[in-house]
Amino acid sequence: MIKKLSDIDVRWLYLIMVIFAIYPLLRPIGLPLPITDRARNSFAAIDALRPGDLVFFGIDYSPTQEAEMWPQTLAIGHHLAQRGVKMVMLNMIEGAYRYEERIRDFILSEYPNYQYGVNIIALPFTAGREAAFNSIVADLKGLYQVDLAGAALNTLPLWNEITGAGDFDMYVELADAPDWWLRPMSQVPGLKLWNGTVASGASTMAPLYQSGQMVGFIYGMAGAAEYEALVKKPGSAAAAMDTQSMGHALIILFVILGNIGYIVQRNAEAKAKGRK
Amino acid sequence: MLNATTGTWLAAFLTLGLFSWMYKENPWFRLVEHIYVGAALGVLASQGYQSVMDIAWKPATQQGKTLLYVPLILGALLFSRWSKKYMWVSRSSMGFLVGTLSAVVMTGAIKAQLTAQVAATMMPLNSANNIIFFVITAAATMYFVFTLQAKWASPIMDLGKYGMMIAFGATFGNTVMSRISLFTGRLQFLLFQWLKLTPGGS
Numbered sequence: 001m002i003k004k005l006s007d008i009d010v011r012w013l014y015l016i017m018v019i020f021a022i023y024p025l026l027r028p029i030g031l032p033l034p035i036t037d038r039a040r041n042s043f044a045a046i047d048a049l050r051p052g053d054l055v056f057f058g059i060d061y062s063p064t065q066e067a068e069m070w071p072q073t074l075a076i077g078h079h080l081a082q083r084g085v086k087m088v089m090l091n092m093i094e095g096a097y098r099y100e101e102r103i104r105d106f107i108l109s110e111y112p113n114y115q116y117g118v119n120i121i122a123l124p125f126t127a128g129r130e131a132a133f134n135s136i137v138a139d140l141k142g143l144y145q146v147d148l149a150g151a152a153l154n155t156l157p158l159w160n161e162i163t164g165a166g167d168f169d170m171y172v173e174l175a176d177a178p179d180w181w182l183r184p185m186s187q188v189p190g191l192k193l194w195n196g197t198v199a200s201g202a203s204t205m206a207p208l209y210q211s212g213q214m215v216g217f218i219y220g221m222a223g224a225a226e227y228e229a230l231v232k233k234p235g236s237a238a239a240a241m242d243t244q245s246m247g248h249a250l251i252i253l254f255v256i257l258g259n260i261g262y263i264v265q266r267n268a269e270a271k272a273k274g275r276k
Numbered sequence: 277m278l279n280a281t282t283g284t285w286l287a288a289f290l291t292l293g294l295f296s297w298m299y300k301e302n303p304w305f306r307l308v309e310h311i312y313v314g315a316a317l318g319v320l321a322s323q324g325y326q327s328v329m330d331i332a333w334k335p336a337t338q339q340g341k342t343l344l345y346v347p348l349i350l351g352a353l354l355f356s357r358w359s360k361k362y363m364w365v366s367r368s369s370m371g372f373l374v375g376t377l378s379a380v381v382m383t384g385a386i387k388a389q390l391t392a393q394v395a396a397t398m399m400p401l402n403s404a405n406n407i408i409f410f411v412i413t414a415a416a417t418m419y420f421v422f423t424l425q426a427k428w429a430s431p432i433m434d435l436g437k438y439g440m441m442i443a444f445g446a447t448f449g450n451t452v453m454s455r456i457s458l459f460t461g462r463l464q465f466l467l468f469q470w471l472k473l474t475p476g477g478s
Contacts, residue, residue: 014298021456021463028475062316067461068454094323095316127327131380146330183384186392199453203446211396213388220450221457239475240460247456 002264005257013254020250024242031245033238038209039226042216045194046076046172051084053169054162056185059100060093061176065198070099071224071237072196073174077103079231080172081111086158088168089148090123092132092181097125100148117156122148133184140165170194170215179204186213196223288470291462412439 049055057080061069080087087107091100104122107114114120123144126132135143141164144153153159161167165188173181174196185193192215197205199220209217218227221244224237293308328351336344350372356365397413399406415436418429467473 011299017459018298021460022467025460025463025467026473026475064458067464068457094320097323124330125323125327126331127324130384131376134380134384143331145335179389183381183388186388187384199457200447200451200455202450203443207393207396208388211392213392220453221460222453236461236464240457240464243460243463244453244456247460248453251452251456 002261006261006265017247017250020246021243024246025240028239029242029246031242033222033225033229033241035226035229039218039223039230042194042218043079043227043230045192045215046079046083046170049080049083049085049170053083053085054167055080055085055087056165056168056171056173057087057089057103058171058173058175058181059089059091059096059103060181061099061174061198062093062095063098065176066099067240068198068221068224069174069176069196070102071221071235072218072227073099073103074106074235075224075227075231075233075237076172076174076196077107078110078233079227081107081114082231084113084119085169086119088121088123088158088162090136091125092129093176094125097148104148118158121153121156121158123153124148124150130180130184133181137165137184137187165191172196172216176201179208182208182213196227199223284470288466291466295462412436416440 057077059073089100089104091097100122104116104120107120108116124146126135126143128135132143140162141159147153147156165185168188168191170192171181171185171188172194173185175181176198182193182195185191193213194216195205195209195214196218197220199222202219205214205217205219208214218224221237221240224235225241228235228238290308290311293304294312296302297305328348332344332348332351335341336348350369353369354366356362397410399409401407401410412435415432416439417436419433419436419440421429468475
């Protein structure tokens with residue numbers, strides 16, 4: 001039996017995984033989604049912003065991370081807009097501008113109090129990542145001349161109000177790469193840092209939240225689902241949580257079976273050697 | 277520009293092409309793989325070009341910021357790597373890049389990832405959580421003191437090793453979570469946007 005399981009064609013495992021993933025999407029089970037203290041504290045940090053506060057909103061992920069990061073972007077975009085803060089969006093990753101455009105257009109269409117150039121601006125892609133963030137810290141106005149659409153920034157009232165990175169109250173970074181944005185941005189005095197990232201980046205970023213260097217931190221589709229629940233805007237992440245749970249349960253089962261198979265086989269080989 | 281329906285069908289074709297690898301390696305998967313790499317590089321090149329134009333070329337040529345010619349020339353020299361004869365010309369640019377990046381990273385890393393992290397481990401030992409945190413941090417640090425061969429240190433080093441293994445396990449779990457999320461995202465696209473099914477099966 002164990003030998004048969006060890007020799008199973010991996011495609012059967014893929015097929016089982018596909019079934020386990022599709023079924024809860026089509027027939028939601030409604031497994032409970034507990035909201036962690038970390039998500040509540042992260043929500044509270046943004047909730048503490050006052051209308052008119054100035055917030056950097058960094059959108060730094062590529063299309064490969066869309067499934068985890070776009071639901072986070074939507075949920076946090078909702079929350080920032082509900083708080084009525086002034087937003088300056090930016091992106092430092094090739095391809096992320098699409099999501100910056102989408103969330104800018106979404107906020108402008110959903111929240112009539114937002115007017116482009118008055119309380120929301122989208123900055124263009126800038127190459128250099130960490131070096132570019134250092135330029136933001138040193139000379140924000142010198143780095144950017146035009147916005148995401150190519151319009152001159154000095155024609156936008158919000159841009160003319162800003163003198164530099166020190167004017168901002170919070171930096172909300174949604175990134176699929178871990179910490180290259182944090183090193184430069186943590187040098188801005190008084191700037192609170194908030195991060196949403198992919199689940200695979202969580203172990204890198206968690207210590208930075210636990211040490212108090214960031215005021216907010218969520219990760220993965222689970223983090224997005226928690227945030228959707230907190231802002232009361234259920235979306236694609238909440239809908240996918242049954243699949244996540246079922247998928248994880250299946251992987252755990254595979255890991256347990258794999259380990260049992262390994263131990264049984266090892267013991268059998270040891271016994272066979274002993275007989276010789 | 278593609279209309280929405282054509283775009284959805286094309287995305288479904290590409291997604292299924294990638295999924296077809298689960299059955300076996302095949303020409304459909306290969307085609308999609310090459311399109312993916314090509315498209316990603318295309319976006320990277322166009323974005324990089326636009327960025328150089330916006331932050332260096334236009335300010336240098338139109339606003340008289342002549343100092344910006346320095347990075348432009350250094351950047352242009354990097355292309356000499358395509359020539360075996362003139363490859364050496366790119367070394368100064370490469371050296372400048374490495375030096376600048378090291379300086380940029382080091383200045384930020386000392387505060388954000390060294391002093392702040394060390395300070396965070398200095399905590400009152402008044403809860404089980406804090407005690408575990410302190411003990412595992414000390415034990416894991418001790419594991420990397422390679423010159424210490426004392427017998428008494430061995431169990432502490434083992435504890436550090438097990439602490440790290442738990443951390444690696446958590447990292448693996450998070451990576452699995454990421455991959456399942458990506459898979460779920462594509463399934464949501466195929467089921468709800470392409471096939472236009474609805475949750476509940478109606």
